[in-house]
Amino acid sequence: MAKRSIKTVGLVVKHERPEAITIARTLTRLLRTRHKTPLADTETAKKIGAEAVERHQLADRADLIVVLGGDGTLLGVARLVASKGIPILGVNLGGLGFLTEVTIKEARAALGRILDGDYEVDRRIMLEAIIERASEEFTQSFLAFNDVVVGKGLLGGMLLLDVFANHKAFCSYRADGLIIATPTGSTAYALSAGGPIVFPTLGAIVVAPICPHTLSNRPVVLPDSYEIEIHVKAPDHDPTLTVDGQESAQLGPADVIIIHRSRHVVSLIRSAHPNFEIWRDKLHWG
Secondary structure, three states, X not given: OOOOOOOEEEEEEOOOOHHHHHHHHHHHHHHHHOOOEEEEOHHHHHHHOOEEOOHHHHHHHOOEEEEEEOHHHHHHHHHHHHHHOOOXXXXXXXXXXXXXXXXXXXXXXXXXXXXXXXXXXXXXXXXXXXXXXXXOOOEEEEEEOOEEEXXXXXXXXXXXXXXXXXXXXXXXXXXXXXXXXXXXXXXXXXXXXXXXXXXXXXXXXXXXXXXXXXXXXXXXXXXXXXXEEEEEOOOOOOOEEEEOOOEEEEXXXXXXXXXXXXXXXXXXXXXXXXHHHHHHHXXXXX
């Protein structure tokens, strides 16, 4: 993928973390000295000296996005800018951070290298989830960077989910829910459900049941060319579809969810740290 000419840089900052504001000011000064235009939402711009824009305008104006926050902050930004192919640099503020891999101490140097054109980009797949409503003639669609989860309501019993893979019967699950995850999302909710860690640039998707009634229902890795179709058979369990843990929609009786690889990808700037090193560090492997 050809590298962009970087003239404007959007800064997305987690406001409740003072250290994020501090490093954002440092990066803003660096950008100014390099004759680049720093952009931020109105509240952030006042604090760090950047040009103020509406958050949704970042996708149209920025050539690069720097996220100073956690993985949750980056997930929202990824869905916002994926259609534009804008590269994202994630700076971790000290949490688990599989996506925001650059540390605060590394942030200034990392941005300097990027402005010099010295960087590589990982193209991470996304999923598109479409809800086909049984009761109405309309559909809803969502983009997911980590995962799409069909889960039961707070007081509901087990869900019955009929799943088709590539238009063929795959499995009927009795479970608390079902996770469909990208390789990027394999280290998120799917991992806690017993799923495998998938190398982030592989073309694959993970299908992982949540607390299945049948213990032999184990997580499965499928090609990302497959379309997953989920039929909800739980009229009284108040099931919900959740995307990246941030967007949700209630599911009705006999609704169908179609999940396939999106035509959009997330362009994530590669950290200097190899994936194996990140896994060892984040997961406390010996």
